[in-house]
Amino acid sequence: MTTATATDSEFDQAIALEPDPGAPGRHLGELGAGWQIGGGVNGGLLLAVxxxxxRQELPEHPDPLSISGYYLAPSTPGPVSVRTETVRRGRSLATATASLYQDDAQGAPMEKLRVLASYGELAALTGEVRTSAAPPELPPVQECVGMEHAPPALIEQAALLERFDLRLDPATVGWALGQPANVGRIQGWFKLADGREPDPLALLLVADALPPVTFDLGMPGWAPTIELTVHLRAVPAAGWLRVSHATRNLAGGYFEEDCEIWDSAGRLVAQSRQLARAPRAQG
Known part of the structure; x- marks a missing residue:
């Protein structure tokens, strides 16, 4: 497969923004239909937008080190605007907010996502690593389950899966055959389908890219994100990413989903936690 460049990658086109010359700190873009899941555009893609x-407002601090998004309402394909505000700009770290808007049925701007983030430069961080974490043990890529084997109903409600080259660990896809393991874990190998290599902004998408872990609990259906926080630890190396999503607690109709993303060099490059609403009972 030919690797997509930043100019022709579907992902880069999806997050592309132009400054609004009439409103400093405001950026305009278009959300594409190919990034939908369930009732709206994927939360990881919105966070990357x-x-x-x-990033455009903080050129001297190009990378999110910690970014949290609160999802106020579903976003849909169509025009989008992002308003930013820099809270503090230091030598190695900047803190800023962003709000993503789309027009409502009456044409009035409606806030769909609010973000608070700390930005720095991942490439400038020290190389010291002290960790007890280990990458998930996965079968080789060729022995994992690709999206061509996914149930048609899943693809129908998750168009964005066609943007991914996702190979799931066979031990975590029993739900696709009506036999969920009830462990609360889904993991596998990840690449963008057009070959675009991972970078820090793409990791924000990856953090919300796998099917909801509630599938493994026998609960199919859309699980809308309430809040998503991603910590980025390093610039990822080119190649396949190992991604693991897990939950330990579902209560009161909500569950947490913890994600780890490991690059081809065996480094933990991103971690995330989100709070999501459990899928509604079918039938």
């Missing part, structure tokens, strides 16, 4: 606006 907001993060791109902040």
């Amino acid at each position: 907001a993060a791109n606006a902040l």
Whole structure:
């Protein structure tokens, strides 16, 4: 497969923004239909759109180190605007906010996502690593389950899966056959389908890219994100990413989903936690 460049990658086109010359700190873009899941555009993609606006506002601090998004309402394909505000700009770290808007049925701007983030430069961080974490043990890529084997109903409600080259660990896809493991874990190998290599903004998408872990609990259906926080630890190396999503607690109709993303060099490059609403009972 030919690797997509930043100019022709579907992901880069999806997060592309232009400054609004009439409103400093405001950026304009278009959300594409190919990034939908369930009732709206994927939360990780929306976080990457907001993060791109902040990157443009903070050129000396190009990378999100910690970014949290609160999802106020579903976003849909169509025009989008992002308003940014720099809270503090230091030598090695900047803090800023971003709000993503789309027009409502009456044409009035409606806030869909609010973000608070700390930005720095991942490439400038020290190489010291002290960790007890280990990458998930996965079968080789060729022995994992690709999206061509996914149930048609899943693809119908998750168009964005066609943007991914996702190979799931066979031990975590029993739900696709009506036999969930009830462990609360889904993991596998990840690449963008057009070959575009990972970078910090793409990691924000990856953090919300796998099917909801509630599938493994026998709960199919859309699980809308309430809040998503991603910590980025390093610039990822080119190649396949190992991604693991897990939950330990579902209560009161909500669950947490913890994600780890490991690059081809065996480094933990991103961690995330989100709070999501459990899928509604079918039938």
